Amino acid sequence: MNPYNRQAxxxxxxxxxxxxxxxxxxxxxxTVTVESFGDEWLKFDAFSAQEIKxxxxxxxxxxxxxMLNPHSTVLDLGCGSGRWTKYMxxxxxxxxxxxxxxAVFNAASVYGNLPNVRFSQAGIDTIPFADGxxxxxxxxxxxxxxxxxxxxxIALMKKVKPSGFALIYLYYALDNRGLLYRxxxxxxxxxxxxxxxxxKGIKHFVCDLFAVFIYLPFxxxxxxxxxxxxxxxxxxxxxxxxxxxxxxxxxNDALDRFGTPLEQRFxxxxxxxxxxxxxxxxxVFSEGEPFWHVVAQKK
Numbered sequence: 001m002n003p004y005n006r007q008a009x010x011x012x013x014x015x016x017x018x019x020x021x022x023x024x025x026x027x028x029x030x031t032v033t034v035e036s037f038g039d040e041w042l043k044f045d046a047f048s049a050q051e052i053k054x055x056x057x058x059x060x061x062x063x064x065x066x067m068l069n070p071h072s073t074v075l076d077l078g079c080g081s082g083r084w085t086k087y088m089x090x091x092x093x094x095x096x097x098x099x100x101x102x103a104v105f106n107a108a109s110v111y112g113n114l115p116n117v118r119f120s121q122a123g124i125d126t127i128p129f130a131d132g133x134x135x136x137x138x139x140x141x142x143x144x145x146x147x148x149x150x151x152x153x154i155a156l157m158k159k160v161k162p163s164g165f166a167l168i169y170l171y172y173a174l175d176n177r178g179l180l181y182r183x184x185x186x187x188x189x190x191x192x193x194x195x196x197x198x199x200k201g202i203k204h205f206v207c208d209l210f211a212v213f214i215y216l217p218f219x220x221x222x223x224x225x226x227x228x229x230x231x232x233x234x235x236x237x238x239x240x241x242x243x244x245x246x247x248x249x250x251x252n253d254a255l256d257r258f259g260t261p262l263e264q265r266f267x268x269x270x271x272x273x274x275x276x277x278x279x280x281x282x283x284v285f286s287e288g289e290p291f292w293h294v295v296a297q298k299k
Contacts, residue, residue, distance in 0.1 A: 003096075003118070003129070004020060004022075004120075004128040004129065005128060005129055005130045006022075006128055008020035008021055008022055008120075008128070009021050009022060009023050012105060012121075014105050014108045014109045014112065015108070015109050015112055016112070017108045017109070017112035017119065019104065019105060019108055019119050019120060019121060020120045020121070020128070021120070021121040021122075022120065022121060022122040022126040022128045023121075023122065023123070023126050024100035024101070024121075024122070024123035024125075024126065025100070025122075025123040025124065025125025025126045026125070027125050028123075028124055028125055028146055028147055028148050028151055028152055028155075029100065029123050029124070029125065029146065029147070030145070030146070030147055030261065030262045032261050032262075033145050033260060033261045033262040034100050034101045034123070035101065036196070036259060036260055036261055037080065037101050037103060037145070037260070038101030038102035038103050039200050039204075040080075040103075040252070040255050040256060040259065041080045041081045041101065041103030041106060041107070042102065042103060042106055043204060043255070044081060044248070044251070044252040044255070045081055045103075045106045045110065046081070046110060047081065047083050047248065047249075048246075048248075051083075051246055051248065051249060052083045052086055052087050053087070054244075054245075055083070055087075055249070056083075056084065056087035056088075058288065058289065058290065059084070059140055059167070059169060059290070059293055060087070060167070061286055061288055062167075062284055062285075062286045062293070062294075062295050063165075063167055063295060066165075067136055067165040067167075067295065068088065068091055068092060068136050068165075069091070069092075069093075070091070070092065070093050071093050071135070072091075072092045072093050072135040072136045073092075073093055073094050073096075073133065073134050073135050073136075074088060074092045074093075074094065074095040074096065074134060074135065074136045074137070074138070075095075075096050075098065075127075075129065075133070075134045075136075075137045075138070075159055076088070076095055076096070076097045076098065076138050076139075077098050077099075077124070077127070077137065077138070077139040077142060077156055078098070078099055078100075078139050078140070078141070078142030078143075079097040079098060079099045079103075079104065079107055079119070080099055080101075080103050080107065080142075081103060081106070081107055081110070082097060082107030082108075082110060082111045082119075084138060084140055085097040085107070085111060085114070085117055086111050086114070088138075089111075089114045089116060089117060092116065092136070093116065094116045094117075094118075095114075095116060095117045095118070096118055096120065096129065096134075097111075097117055097118065097119045097120070098119075098120050098121070098122050098127065099119075099121065099122075100121065100122060100123035100124075100126075101121075104119055104120070104121045105119075105121075107119060124143075124146060124152045124155055124156065125155070127155070127156070127159060129159055131158040131159060132158070132159070132160070132161050132162065133159055133161070134159050134160055134161060134164060135160075135161055135164045135165070136160075136164060136165050136166070136167070137156060137157070137159055137160050137164070137165075137166045137167075138166065138167040138168070139156060139166075139167075139168055139169070140167070140168075140169040140293070141169050141171075141256075143156070143168065143170060144170045144171045144263060144264045144265065144266065145260060145262050145263060145264075146262075147262070149170070149264055149266070149274070150274045150277065150278075153168070153274050153275065153277075153278045154277065154278045154279075156278075157275075157278035157279055157280055157298065158279075160280075160298040161298065162298055162299070163297060163298060164297070164298045165295060165296070165297050165298070166280065166295065166296050166297075166298070167293065167294075167295050168271075168275075168293065168294055168295075168296070169290060169292070169293040169294075170265075170266050170271055170292060170294075171263065171264065171265045171266070172265060172266065172267070172268070172291035172292045173265040173266055173267040173270070174265070175267040175268060175269075176268075176291065177236075178236070181236065181238060184238050185238065188257070188258075191210075191258060192257065192258045192259075192260070192263070195207065195210075195258045195259060196258065196259050196260055196261045197261070203255075203258075203259050204255060204259070206258070207251070207254045207255040207258050207259050208251060208254070208255075210254045210258055211247075211250050211251045211254040214239075214254075215239055215242060215250050215253075215254055216250075218237060218238050218239035218240070218242075219239060219240075219242050219243055219250075221237055222234045222237045222239070222240040222243045223243055225237060226243070241289045241290065266292070268285055268292055271285075271292055271294060275294070275296045279298060279299050280296035280297060280298055280299070281296065281297055281299055282296060282297040283295075283296045284296070
């Protein structure tokens with residue numbers, strides 16, 4: 001039986017895995033950003049089981065068995081490298097992993113052997129499933145790279161069944177940070193605008209340099225402060241989030257931060273309002289990093 005609610009534009013075979021391609025859309029999309037992420041996930045195309053577990057445990061800390069369980073039909077929108085799909089594979093009934101970029105083909109080549117996962121190429125405007133199809137929808141680190149995030153959130157939440165759930169991660173507007181932290185971050189944003197416009201090879205090289213000369217020193221300072229000063233002062237240091245992350249994750253996130261052309265940020269209040277507008281309620285934010293990831297239920 002055809003699982004899609006419309007005909008695919010084409011299909012592509014990757015190591016025996018057939019991928020239906022529906023196009024990325026033309027309305028609510030930034031094609032340069034999509035291409036950038038396709039390049040990123042081709043460079044960082046594999047994560048260890050421990051890396052996936054550690055990251056997944058942080059993002060899914062507010063997800064309960066009621067939200068995600070072996071009976072759940074799941075949509076992973078913006079699956080990228082496929083790591084969140086992999087994290088959920090032994091927790092869900094069936095997962096539709098969807099991404100608009102070329103990364104979806106690589107994700108299928110790495111995780112195409114998962115028996116309860118199907119990969120498709122589509123964007124927020126071309127999601128090939130009927131409204132109300134999914135018990136659980138996730139989109140982690142994706143919708144803030146779309147021109148009209150509120151509109152994208154409405155479109156995605158339509159795919160959730162009544163009383164179903166969603167897990168969303170949107171970059172925070174530093175609304176829980178102090179002035180010095182915000183000033184430091186704003187400086188990094190200026191670098192991002194320059195670096196993201198560089199040719200791919202140069203951009204990747206520069207972001208690796210940032211990982212070495214920006215990320216690692218801040219991480220070292222975080223660890224030193226944690227040892228020398230009691231309490232949680234170390235958490236106020238920029239990039240403290242990466243204090244226990246692998247070198248692979250650090251390099252990947254440096255490219256993600258400085259190599260992405262389009263990036264938006266939202267406060268907790270703004271995210272709450274967008275979710276309500278999208279027909280969600282029972283909204284719960286995690287108090288842990290990364291900020292902000294949030295679960296909500298469809299009315």
